[in-house]
Structures are given as structure tokens and as C-alpha cells.
Amino acid sequence: MSYGDRLVLDGIDLEVPPGQVVALLGPNGAGKTTTVEILEGFRQPSAGQVTVLGENPATAPESWRSRVGVVLQSWRDHGTWKVRDLIEVMGGYYAPYATPSVPRPWSTDELLSRVGLATQADGRIDKLSGGQRRRLDVAIGLVGRPELLFLDEPTTGLDPAGRRDIHDLVADLADLRTTVLVTTHDLAEAEKIADRLLILAGGHLVADGTPDALRHQLSRSSEVRWRDRATGQVTVHADADPTAYLAHLLSTRPGEVEVLEVRAASLEDIYLDIVRRSETDEHDGADLPTAALEALR
Amino acid sequence: MTTAIPTAVVRSAARQARITLVRKYTSPAGLSVVVVSLVVLVVLWFLRDAELGVAQVGASGYIFSGFLAFGVISAAVLGVAGELQAEREDGTLLRAKAVPHGMTGHLLAKILVAPFDALIPMLPAIVGAAIFLPDVMPRDLLGWVLLLVVFLLGVVTMLPWGAVLGSVFRTMIGLAWAMMAMYAVAALSGVFYPVGGWPAPLQWAAQCSPLYWIGVAVRSVLLPPEAAAAEIGGEFRLVLALLVLLGWAVVGLLVAPVLLRRMARRQSGSTVQAARERVLAKGY
Numbered sequence: 001m002s003y004g005d006r007l008v009l010d011g012i013d014l015e016v017p018p019g020q021v022v023a024l025l026g027p028n029g030a031g032k033t034t035t036v037e038i039l040e041g042f043r044q045p046s047a048g049q050v051t052v053l054g055e056n057p058a059t060a061p062e063s064w065r066s067r068v069g070v071v072l073q074s075w076r077d078h079g080t081w082k083v084r085d086l087i088e089v090m091g092g093y094y095a096p097y098a099t100p101s102v103p104r105p106w107s108t109d110e111l112l113s114r115v116g117l118a119t120q121a122d123g124r125i126d127k128l129s130g131g132q133r134r135r136l137d138v139a140i141g142l143v144g145r146p147e148l149l150f151l152d153e154p155t156t157g158l159d160p161a162g163r164r165d166i167h168d169l170v171a172d173l174a175d176l177r178t179t180v181l182v183t184t185h186d187l188a189e190a191e192k193i194a195d196r197l198l199i200l201a202g203g204h205l206v207a208d209g210t211p212d213a214l215r216h217q218l219s220r221s222s223e224v225r226w227r228d229r230a231t232g233q234v235t236v237h238a239d240a241d242p243t244a245y246l247a248h249l250l251s252t253r254p255g256e257v258e259v260l261e262v263r264a265a266s267l268e269d270i271y272l273d274i275v276r277r278s279e280t281d282e283h284d285g286a287d288l289p290t291a292a293l294e295a296l297r
Numbered sequence: 298m299t300t301a302i303p304t305a306v307v308r309s310a311a312r313q314a315r316i317t318l319v320r321k322y323t324s325p326a327g328l329s330v331v332v333v334s335l336v337v338l339v340v341l342w343f344l345r346d347a348e349l350g351v352a353q354v355g356a357s358g359y360i361f362s363g364f365l366a367f368g369v370i371s372a373a374v375l376g377v378a379g380e381l382q383a384e385r386e387d388g389t390l391l392r393a394k395a396v397p398h399g400m401t402g403h404l405l406a407k408i409l410v411a412p413f414d415a416l417i418p419m420l421p422a423i424v425g426a427a428i429f430l431p432d433v434m435p436r437d438l439l440g441w442v443l444l445l446v447v448f449l450l451g452v453v454t455m456l457p458w459g460a461v462l463g464s465v466f467r468t469m470i471g472l473a474w475a476m477m478a479m480y481a482v483a484a485l486s487g488v489f490y491p492v493g494g495w496p497a498p499l500q501w502a503a504q505c506s507p508l509y510w511i512g513v514a515v516r517s518v519l520l521p522p523e524a525a526a527a528e529i530g531g532e533f534r535l536v537l538a539l540l541v542l543l544g545w546a547v548v549g550l551l552v553a554p555v556l557l558r559r560m561a562r563r564q565s566g567s568t569v570q571a572a573r574e575r576v577l578a579k580g581y
Contacts, residue, residue, distance in 0.1 A: 033567050042394070042565035062397040070395040072566040075388035076573075080320040089316065092309030093396040144396070152566060 008034050009045075010203045016196075018147070019177040021170060023190035026200035027275055032183050035200065039181065040070055040150055053148060066097035066104065069146030071137050073153050079126030083117060083136055084108055086125060087143055094144035105143045114172075115139045116165050130157035138166060142173075149173060151182045155189060167193050187267045199271065201278040224249075225261040302401055310402040314409035322417055330418040337364050338425040345430055354524040359516070361426060361433040363489030365419060366515040369448060370483060370508055372415035373455035374462065375476055377407060381463025381560075382472045386572040391564045400561050404460075412452050433519060440518055446539070447514040454507055454542045457549030464556035468575070488512035491527040500529050507545040514538040 009031045016022055026032045037043035038050055041057030041064075050056060055064045078086050091105030098104040112118045115135040120128060128136060134157055141149055151170070155163040170193045173180055184190050190197055191211045199207035224237045224245055239245050242262055249257060321327040340360060347356040384390045393403035427434050435441045462479075466472040485499075486492075486506040492499065503509045516524065517533030525533045 037565045037567065040395075040565075042391075065395075065397040065399075072388070072391065072395075073570070075392060075569075077384070077387045077389035077392055079387075080324060081316060085316050089309055089313045090392070090396055090399075092305055092312065093399055093402060095305040095309075096303035097397065140392070 008203050009038075012048075012200075012203075012205050014198070014205065014208070016179060016181070018179050019174060020196055021174050021180045021182065021194045022196045022198060023194035024181060024183045024198045024200065025185070025187065025190055025271065030200040030275075031203045032200055036150055036152065036181065036183055040068070041065070063097060066094050066144055067147045069141040069144060069149040071141035071149070071151045071154060073156060075137055079124070081125050082122055083112070083125060083128070084121045086136070087111065087139055090140050091143040097144070102145055104145050106145055108143075111139050111143060114169060115142075116162070131159055131162045134158055135162065135165070138169065146178060148179045148181070151180060153184055154182060155184075155186065163189070187271055191267055199274055201275045204278065206278040207274050223263045225259075225263070226257045227259040229256050229258045302398060302405075306398040306402045307405065310405035311409060313402065313406040317406065317410050318413055318417075331421050334419055334422040335425075337361075338422045338429075341422070341426060341430055341433065345432075349527075354520055354527075355432060357430060358433045358520050358524070359490055361422070361430075362515045362519045363512065364422060365448075365519075366451070366488045366508075366512045367483060368419045369415050369451035369511060370455055370479075370488065372418070373411055373452045374459040374479060376414055377411065377456060377459030378462035378466070378472060378475070380407070381460065382466060382469060385467065385560070385564065386569065386576060388569045390561065391566065391569050394561055394564050400557075404557065407460075408456065411456050412449065415448070415452055435518060443518045443535075444515075447511070447518055450539060450542050450546070451511045451514070454511070454546040454549065457546070457553035458507075460553040461549065461556055464553070464560040467572075482506055483508050486512070491516070491524075491529075493526075493528045493531070504529070507542060510538040510541045510545075514542065 012031075012035060024032050024035065034043065038045050039052055039057060041052075041060055044058045050058070052060075053064060053067050055061070057064070087108050091108065094104040109118070109121070112121050115138050117132060117135050117139065120132055125133070125136065134154070138151070138154060141151070154170075155166050158166065167189070170180055170182070174195070182190070182194060194211065196210055197207065198205060222239055222242045224239065224242045225234065226249070227234050237245060246262065337360070341357045344356045344360065348354065349356050349359060381390070390400070390403070393399035396402075423434075435444050462472065462475050466475050483489075486503045486508040488508050488511065492503045492509070495503070513528065513533060514535060516528070517535040517538065525531060528534070
């Protein structure tokens with residue numbers, strides 16, 4: 001995918017099975033938004049093939065749209081409307097696509113209760129707090145009981161209780177075999193709610209694995225920090241397996257080591273490392289994405 | 298290939314239109330539009346005995362017909378264009394695009410709302426004039442029917458052009474320039490007064506605008522027959538006016554969907570975000 005001469009997505013190859021919760025991560029400008037907008041059918045790719053729920057999103061019929069839910073960050077609409085009115089009007093568009101097994105739209109009261117807006121049902125939308133507004137966006141994304149839900153930064157502006165509600169909701173959707181694609185900058189959130197993490201950098205998919213795979217990578221990246229009692233000099237040593245280093249250190253320098261700290265790299269460290277390496281390799285002309293993927297596996 | 302619109306979509310659009318109207322005209326901001334109508338009514342009252350020289354017709358009749366004609370133009374063109382432009386920035390259009398048949402339903406709701414948006418702000422003046430200034434109102438049932446036809450045809454004619462403006466101009470400042478141009482055309486096209494006394498080139502220029510024909514049509518329904526003397530050719534040409542408006546409506550209905558589809562195609566989260574950031578940075 002390119003804008004003029006600028007290549008923004010290059011060789012993204014991705015397949016997501018039904019019912020999987022996938023988190024798409026990446027620095028600003030990595031191509032996340034473009035990727036998601038292509039998958040949502042809001043943007044036409046300049047090359048390549050895209051199939052979502054069996055259709056090309058850019059040319060898919062309206063029945064396809066009824067199977068997809070979209071929650072964006074940028075909505076500030078219908079401020080003077082009541083919460084219930086907006087959900088019911090939006091839900092009405094899904095009614096022709098109800099099936100015996102999938103009743104559409106979702107009952108308004110049940111949906112409002114699920115997203116924690118039951119008490120605001122008859123309130124004006126422009127009177128909602130930022131977090132409540134976010135819940136409303138999620139409710140509208142869900143009103144057609146989508147098979148695939150796109151969630152863009154779903155917990156931005158939410159308090160911890162609100163975040164937990166949304167996380168629980170995503171877990172419920174996964175139980176209902178709804179496929180969810182979440183874009184987020186919150187690595188802890190991604191790790192918590194996603195079955196699979198994708199990291200985009202520089203238009204490439206530089207990591208694709210389960211949180212377990214990332215944790216495996218994490219276990220290979222630990223940091224040992226200690227201070228020399230005599231000189232006060234601090235030494236930092238990074239090691240995939242710090243056990244041998246620690247054994248050697250303590251046996252060869254008895255009584256010299258103080259303030260010893262062993263710290264496992266966080267998911268954030270891994271993420272930053274992958275992104276940094278991909279950017280460096282890009283400048284060096286090496287095949288960074290592959291290298292990064294290998295590192296994860 | 299044509300795609301049938303499910304009745305549920307029509308129902309949703311009707312419901313959207315009803316809620317839009319109720320929310321709009323039960324709010325202080327929405328009700329404020331009737332103030333203009335009341336001012337016009339007061340002006341009509343004070344000018345009730347004044348006459349325009351050439352045709353010896355009451356000035357209040359010209360003011361009232363110009364007010365009604367411009368009310369239709371204002372609601373159907375400027376109102377719709379402004380709404381579409383705002384809806385691109387607040388995400389309303391994107392919201393509609395994200396649901397099945399949502400954009401169709403949204404535009405259908407706009408079509409349903411437009412006649413009421415044109416009528417409601419003028420209602421106090423119409424009711425007031427019917428009570429206090431019956432001379433400026435239609436004199437018989439046929440007159441009322443013709444007024445209704447002209448009103449609806451005016452809305453149908455101008456609505457697509459409002460959609461065209463709203464589709465083409467992406468920023469508030471661009472749209473503001475378009476609106477200024479529209480006001481200038483309205484002022485020069487004989488919406489508010491007959492242009493029969495103007496030089497021939499200006500008369501032809503005025504007749505190129507649908508605004509002129511809305512003005513003529515309204516005047517022909519509301520003013521007495523002797524007022525036709527001030528019109529081009531010394532007659533009202535109501536049938537020709539209706540045909541010309543119909544022609545403009547057909548052209549508008551052919552052009553507007555193309556531009557609306559293009560506008561809808563370009564709607565995405567990033568375009569809405571970019572518009573918001575532009576407004577925050579530049580103020581428009």
C-alpha cells in the first residue's frame with residue numbers, strides 16, 4: 001500500500017482464524033491505521049489481496065457490513081441525541097440481517113447493561129463523560145452482533161473499572177466466537193486481552209506471535225545489575241540466561257557484590273527492542289522483519 | 298446493478314429524521330431560527346400599506362414571497378451543505394458508513410428532514426401573515442396547493458445542490474466562501490424582487506440560476522396578477538418556472554449521488570481525525 005511514492009505497508013501477510021482476539025501494535029506511522037482501514041473497507045489497497053469474512057472489504061456488499069463492527073476513536077457525533085435513540089437507530093440497520101441463530105440487532109437494554117451504560121440510557125450523549133462516550137462507541141460497534149469487531153484504542157479515557165469492563169467484554173466476545181482486532185498502545189492491555197500480538201513497524205509486520213511467544217522472548221532477555229562494594233561502580237549485564245552469570249559472579253567475587261538486582265525484560269522492553277531493531281535494520285538494508293520474527297520464535 | 302433498500306432501513310431513516318427534528322426544534326438553538334420569522338412578520342406589518350411604484354403592488358407581498366423563496370433555498374442548500382461539512386468532521390458520516398445501508402439511510406433521513414427544516418423556521422411568519430396580513434397569502438385553495446407544490450419542488454430542486462456543495466467543500470472556510478457566493482447570486486437573481494426592468498444580459502444571467510425561478514414561482518402564487526407587469530416578459534411564467542426547476546432537480550439528482558459516493562468513499566477514521574486536528578490547529 002502506498003500514498004504516492006511513499007510505501008506505507010509492504011508485504012503484510014496475515015491470516016486470522018475465527019474467534020481470535022488479535023492486538024495490533026506499533027509506533028506512530030507504522031501503518032496500523034492504514035492496515036485497519038483497509039480491513040474495514042474504508043480504504044482501497046493499491047496492491048495485494050485482502051479477504052475479510054470471505055469478501056474483499058472495498059467491494060463487499062452491505063450484508064458483509066452487517067457482519068462487521070467498527071469502534072473508532074474519532075466519533076463526536078449526535079451530541080444532542082439520547083443514548084438509547086442512537087443505539088436503536090443504528091441497530092435498526094442490522095434488522096434485515098437477523099438470522100435464527102444470530103438475532104440482530106442486540107437488545108438495547110441488554111447491550112447498555114453489558115457496557116455499563118444502563119443508567120445513562122435516557123441521557124444526552126453530549127452529557128456523557130469521555131469514558132462513558134467510549135462505552136457508547138463500543139455498544140454501537142456491537143449492536144449488530146458482529147462476527148468481526150475492530151476496536152481502535154477501546155479503553156482510551158476509561159478509568160480502571162471501565163477498562164476492566166471492556167476487557168471482560170472482549171473476553172465475552174471471544175467466548176461467543178467473535179473475532180476481535182484491537183489496535184492499542186497499551187502493551188499490558190494487549191497482553192491481557194489478546195490471543196495473538198502483531199507488531200507493525202515501518203510498514204512491515206515485524207512480530208506475530210502469541211503472548212506466550214513474547215514471554216518466551218522475554219525470558220531470554222534479563223538484566224543483572226550490581227554494585228561493587230569497594231569502588232561503588234555499577235555494572236549492568238544483559239543475558240538470555242542470567243543463572244550462569246550470577247553463579248560465576250558470586251563465586252569469583254565473594255563479598256564484593258552489593259545491591260544485586262535481576263530484572264526480567266518487560267513486554268515493553270521487548271516491543272521497543274523489536275521496533276528499534278526493525279528500524280535499524282531498515283536503515284542498514286537488512287531483512288529486519290524476518291530477523292525479528294525469528295527472534296520471537 | 299441496483300440494490301433494493303430494505304424497509305427496515307427506511308424505517309430507521311424515518312426514525313432518525315423524527316429524532317433529528319425533535320432534538321433540533323426542542324432546543325433553544327433550534328428554536329432561535331423562528332426569531333427571524335418573527336422579525337419578518339413585524340416588518341411586514343409596518344409595511345402593510347406601502348406600495349412598490351411600478352406595479353402598484355404592496356411591498357409586504359414582495360418581502361413575504363422573497364422570504365419564503367429564500368427560506369427554501371437557505372434550508373435546502375445552505376443548511377444541508379453546512380450539515381454535511383460538519384458531519385464529516387464529527388464522524389456522523391463515518392458512523393453511517395460503518396453500518397449496512399447506513400449512508401443511504403442517513404441521506405434518506407436528510408431528505409425527509411429538509412422540507413421541515415425549510416418550513417418550521419418560516420411557520421411563525423406564515424401563520425402570522427395568514428391571521429394579520431391575509432393579502433399576502435394565497436387567495437384560494439388552488440393558490441395554497443400551488444404554494445405547496447412550489448415549496449416541495451423548490452426543496453427537491455435545491456437539496457441535491459446543497460449536497461453537492463457539502464461534498465465538494467471539505468472545510469468550513471471553503472464552504473463559507475461558497476455560501477457568500479450563494480448569497481450574492483440570491484441577491485442578484487431576482488429571488489426578492491422582479492428583474493424585468495434590468496438590462497437584457499443581466500436578465501439572462503438571472504434566469505440561469507434556479508434561484509430566480511423559485512422566486513418567480515413563489516411570486517406568481519402569492520402576488521396579484523397585476524404584479525406580473527414587473528416580471529421578465531410581463532408575465533409570471535409559472536409553468537415554465539416549474540419545468541425549469543424540475544430540470545435543475547433532475548440534473549442535481551444525477552450529479553449529487555456521484556459526489557456523495559465519492560465523499561463517502563473517502564471517509565475513514567484517519568480523515569475524520571485529520572479534519573479534527575486541522576480544526577484544532579487552524580480554527581476552521
